[in-house]
Structure formats: structure tokens, C-alpha cells
Amino acid sequence: MSAVGLWAQVRGHAMTDGHGPDGNERLTALTAAALVVLLALEGVTIVSLSTLLTPHIFIGVVLIPPVLLKLGSTGYRFVRYYTGDRSYRDAGPPATALRMLAPLLVLLTVAVFASGVALVVAGSGHGSTLFTVHKASFILWFIVAAIHIVYYVFRVPRIVGAESGRPPRARGAANRGVRFAALAGALVVGVGLGLAFLPSAHTWERKNPPGHGDGRAHVVQVARAATPRAGRPSSG
Numbered sequence: 001m002s003a004v005g006l007w008a009q010v011r012g013h014a015m016t017d018g019h020g021p022d023g024n025e026r027l028t029a030l031t032a033a034a035l036v037v038l039l040a041l042e043g044v045t046i047v048s049l050s051t052l053l054t055p056h057i058f059i060g061v062v063l064i065p066p067v068l069l070k071l072g073s074t075g076y077r078f079v080r081y082y083t084g085d086r087s088y089r090d091a092g093p094p095a096t097a098l099r100m101l102a103p104l105l106v107l108l109t110v111a112v113f114a115s116g117v118a119l120v121v122a123g124s125g126h127g128s129t130l131f132t133v134h135k136a137s138f139i140l141w142f143i144v145a146a147i148h149i150v151y152y153v154f155r156v157p158r159i160v161g162a163e164s165g166r167p168p169r170a171r172g173a174a175n176r177g178v179r180f181a182a183l184a185g186a187l188v189v190g191v192g193l194g195l196a197f198l199p200s201a202h203t204w205e206r207k208n209p210p211g212h213g214d215g216r217a218h219v220v221q222v223a224r225a226a227t228p229r230a231g232r233p234s235s236g
Helices: 003-011 020-047 049-082 085-089 095-122 129-152 155-164 176-208 214-226
Strands: none
Touching: 003 095, 020 085, 020 155, 020 176, 049 085, 049 095, 049 155, 049 176, 095 129, 095 176
16 A cells, blocks of 8 residues: 555545544544543553552543443444445445454453453452453553554544534534534443442552552551550560
């Protein structure tokens, strides 16, 4: 493929009237943009889980409905394309490499979120099988997701701009309100779920204090035991 052809594929087709595959792509791009913001916030919490564990769990749960919305929109496009819908066939498939990575990305996405929720609900701590699965699946997911994001980094801003930067009566406004409502609904449900999970997050954090499982907590406990308490004479 020539450089011009590759750039055309990366940039995507021209925006049309907001119906069919164009509307589907707009919804997918809007949801992707929201996910990038939420994932960036989640990344900040990963830098210091010892102090940001509860926000990490909260944002992780908030992410679930928008992730499901994006999986739904891409899955719908997949079904319409492979069942021979003319408009979706004319729009064309994603790049071959992305089609090959898609099943792995979906599998890893499910693994990351399912293991994370199960970890909190079950109360399993550091060193547990669930914790290992969550950590390993996240590392693999991050690599695959990074490839996916890099491919769409030029396309998504253009689509989001076309979707949000024009007056309601402009070309491409068909079902715009429905798409924004779907994304807003997913975010509201996500926040509600996140708030519902806060008690479980606090419980998990109490059961698994910072440093637990890496030897630091034990060192602190030994140091405290060896230090005489103020106001109490040391024995011996």
C-alpha cells in the first residue's frame, strides 16, 4: 500500500449525513474520546496506587458502561458488515492488522474489567490468582490498546469535531441527539455504579493496606514493635 493510500485509510472516509455506518462511526468516536479521558485519569491513579486506590477502583467501574457502549457500536458494525449490508460493505472494513487485533483487544478488555471487579467483590488481596490475572491482563491490554489508539489518533478528533462543532440543522446532524444521549447515559450509569462500589473499595483498601505483600508492611510492623512507646518503660 502506498503512503497516500495508508494515510487515506488512517484518516477514514468523509463524513456524510449521520445515518448508517457514518452514524455508527460517530458514536464509536465520541465514546472513544470519552474513554481516552477516563483512561488518562485512571493512568494517573496507577502512578500512586498506595494513595489513589479508591479513585482507581471508582474510575475503573465508571469506565465499564462506556466500554460496553463502544463494544456494542463496533460489534454492531461488525455484524452489519459481515451479514452483507450494502452501506456497511461500501464503507469498508478496518485495516487488516486491526481486524486481527480486535478479538484479542476485546478478550483482554473483558479480562481486565472482569478480574478487577471480581478482585474487589471477592476481597482477594495481593498475590492472589485474581490479582495476578488483573495485573497481567492489564499489561497486555495496554500494549494492544496503544496500537489501536495510535491508529485512530488522527481520525477520532476529526469525527468528534464534525459531530460537535456544527449547528443542529447542519449536514450530518441525523440522530446526533441520540448519540450524545447514549454516551451521556453510559457515563451517568458508570458514575452511579462507581459510587455504589465505593464501600467495597474502602473495604478492600482496609484489608489490603499499602505495602501489603511486598515486605514493606512487615518491616514497618517490626520497627514499631522494636520502638518503645512514649510514656512506657521498655522491658528488660
